[in-house]
Amino acid sequence: MGEEVNQSRRGFLKALIGLSAVAAVGGMGKGAIQNIISPAVGLSGFPETMLYWNDPSTPNSAPVPLKVSKFPVMSAQVWVYYYPLSDEPNFLIKFPDPVPPSSVLIEATGQTFTSPPGVGPNDSLVSYSAICQHLGCIPPIIHYYPPNSLSQLPPNVQSTLNSENKKYGVIHCNCHGSTYDPYKGSSVITHPTQKPLSNVVLSYDSITDAVFAKKLVGPTVFGHPSDLSGGNGISNLKKTTLINMSSA
Numbered sequence: 001m002g003e004e005v006n007q008s009r010r011g012f013l014k015a016l017i018g019l020s021a022v023a024a025v026g027g028m029g030k031g032a033i034q035n036i037i038s039p040a041v042g043l044s045g046f047p048e049t050m051l052y053w054n055d056p057s058t059p060n061s062a063p064v065p066l067k068v069s070k071f072p073v074m075s076a077q078v079w080v081y082y083y084p085l086s087d088e089p090n091f092l093i094k095f096p097d098p099v100p101p102s103s104v105l106i107e108a109t110g111q112t113f114t115s116p117p118g119v120g121p122n123d124s125l126v127s128y129s130a131i132c133q134h135l136g137c138i139p140p141i142i143h144y145y146p147p148n149s150l151s152q153l154p155p156n157v158q159s160t161l162n163s164e165n166k167k168y169g170v171i172h173c174n175c176h177g178s179t180y181d182p183y184k185g186s187s188v189i190t191h192p193t194q195k196p197l198s199n200v201v202l203s204y205d206s207i208t209d210a211v212f213a214k215k216l217v218g219p220t221v222f223g224h225p226s227d228l229s230g231g232n233g234i235s236n237l238k239k240t241t242l243i244n245m246s247s248a
């Protein structure tokens, strides 16, 4: 009987040792596999990222946190920053008036979403994906046209603009003519696009006058399976710098 108990104990110990060995090999294997498979791209969640820029009043200096009160109103310059992926450019536009939230139609699906309101001292700063939802053209081919440059648009686009479009300008893509309303969550003004641009939710710190990108809402950024995948995250998730593509 005693020998039987000892035999069982020996068997149990052998099994434990065997399992430990399997676990150890499994762990090594996992590490080895992780070393030979390239890292997964994308992000697991939206980072909160502060916007920086090269302040035009101090040219050639290092990027500093953007002060919203210093950002130009309805600028003809093409201001773009990358967020949250390094292949996802976004426009930044400041209006002279507060921007209220809008109900925005996604024609392709029949769904609607509510656009985020403007932020900043005057609730007038907004941001949108800068990748056209038709076939993916990027700035400067697609860009914001302030009111004083609307005469550059094709006549068929000019004839569709309402008084609010003429007051606040439009985003237009010169690839095939899609036009978006930046004062109304980038809702579609002219086709062929069937979707508005993805909207960036911003937050504002009234003490420092700084602004942060927090997440994207609305239709997914063109060419991406989700707003967080299909590319690599920006190199520094805490900081992204505005680029003036007009002078690039």
Ligand code: FES
Residues within 6 Å of the ligand: 132, 133, 134, 135, 136, 137, 142, 173, 174, 175, 176, 177, 178, 192, 193
């Ligand atoms: S890619 Fe912009 S209109 Fe076609």
